[in-house]
Amino acid sequence: MPTNSAYQVCINPTCRKTFDVQEVHSGCPACGNLLDVAYDWNKLPVPKSLRDFEARWSTQQNPLDYSGVWRFRDLLRFASDDQIVTIGEGQTQLRPSNSVAKYVGVNDGNLLLQYEGLNPSGSFKDNGMTAASTHARMVGAKMTACASTGNTSASLAIYGGATGLFDVAVFVGSGKIAFGKLSQALDYGAATLQIQGDFDDALKQVRDVCAREKIYLCNSVNPFRLEGQKSIMYRVLEGLNWEAPDWIVVPGGNLGNSSAFGKAFAEMKELGLIKRVPRLAVINAAGANTLHQLFNQQSVRWNDGHTDDAKIDTFFAEMDRDNRRASTLATAIEINRPVNLKKCLRALAVCDGVVREVSDDDILDAKAKVGAGGFGCEPASAASVAGAKLLREQGIIAPSERVVCILTGHQLKDPNATVGYHSSRPGEIDEKLKSAGITEVKFPNRPIQVANDLEKILSVLRDLG
DSSP states (O other), X not given: OOXXXXXXXXXXXXXXXXXXXXXXXXXXXXXXXXXXXXXXXXXXXXXXXXXXXXXXXXXXXXXXXXXXXXXXXXXXXXXXGGGOOOSSOOOOEEEEOHHHHHHHTOOTXXXXXXXXXXXXXXXXXXXXXXXXXXXXXXTTOSEEEEEESSHHHHHHHXXXXXXXXXXXXXXXXXXXXXXXXXXXXXXXXXEEEEESSOHHHXXXXXXXXXXXXXXXXXXXXXXXXXXXXXXXXXXXXXXXXXXXOSEEEEEOSSSHHHHHHHHHHHHHHHTTSOXXXXXXXXXXXXXXXXXXXXXXXXXXXXXXXXXXXXXXXXXXXXXXXXXXXXXXXOGGGOOSSOTTHHHHHHHHHHTTOEEEEEOHHHHHHHXXXXXXXXXXXXXXXXXXXXXXXXXXXXXXXXTTSOEEEEEOBBGGGSHHHHHHHHTOBTTBOOHXXXXXXXXXXXXXXOOOOOOSOHHHHHHHHHHHO
């Protein structure tokens, strides 16, 4: 085992090989499974209480204490302070929404939205990218790369552009990226390669390219990415006066967030920083529901790391044979082969978790409700709210329980979906929505056509009153 207080370790219980944090791996070189960043807590100063972090609120002139990731650096101690790369990420909000609570079916004050769209690139990805960029700096990387449905590319591009520490190449699938996200990668100066295929194809190619050319890979298969994403849960607890909610509900795409959340809670429980672990709900879009199928229909579980790999391999082989492709308007979670599947299964075990799938219709309706309450979000974000509503209808979530829904990205990440929804009416669905199988919108806020005439404008406004 490396002698440092932080190291990398294989999650496979029959392997458990360890590697120094200065090494770069996208998987275990010995068995091919995923790696964790792990810590010898006996060698590290551990806070006695989560309230200890409050002292950093008064020292926010220090960029590390200003960062909503690195002010919790005592719980992700793989880098020294002088190596950390930050651009002010993590200035996010946990806000109650009684209008969304009513829609979901829980009591007033019990539905909270963790809005990650306030990050510099407009999505939760910055929590992980600051950590991955820090590790890239530690190992002297000159070029970084990722495959993306949009948010990862925007995040990596902004870190490359803002810091100048490394060049950036992003791989996206053809027609599988919202323009709001693609525009960010282009504007921040990343070299953008549009692969003829979907996200899974792009990820395979970027992993092969990075392995051959020794380019630093920044997808969530990178264990340092997930270390940064743990901080979302630290901020949720911070917003709840350091008390755990009853439920965390999160969209499930590549399953990095759910994996990071489970790791965060397992570590905090081990260190005695929390008494209770919240339950976790991971919500797939119905058109990209690999986790739902494996977890609910085939009963694949973590099983202390002894996952049923034969069942998983058979599932993916049948997917390839039938050429099944992910298809959902929630493009950020339009992923067939989630690379963090096993880590997510572990998180579900840690958090007594559940998995559900929701339709695109339900996602867009939930998105409209979130927006009407004052927080716009991208479609994938609203899967969490649609999933909470479904779990409430099924009696899994009680109206008295406190529920946190993670809103992963900003509304302007995919404005076409928003405008298409609100421009539609029954029987006249926007063409993009219709082609995606949307048949009805329940909460449109259509623009009102009015003549260029003062009296007619006033008449319309009086009718609204």
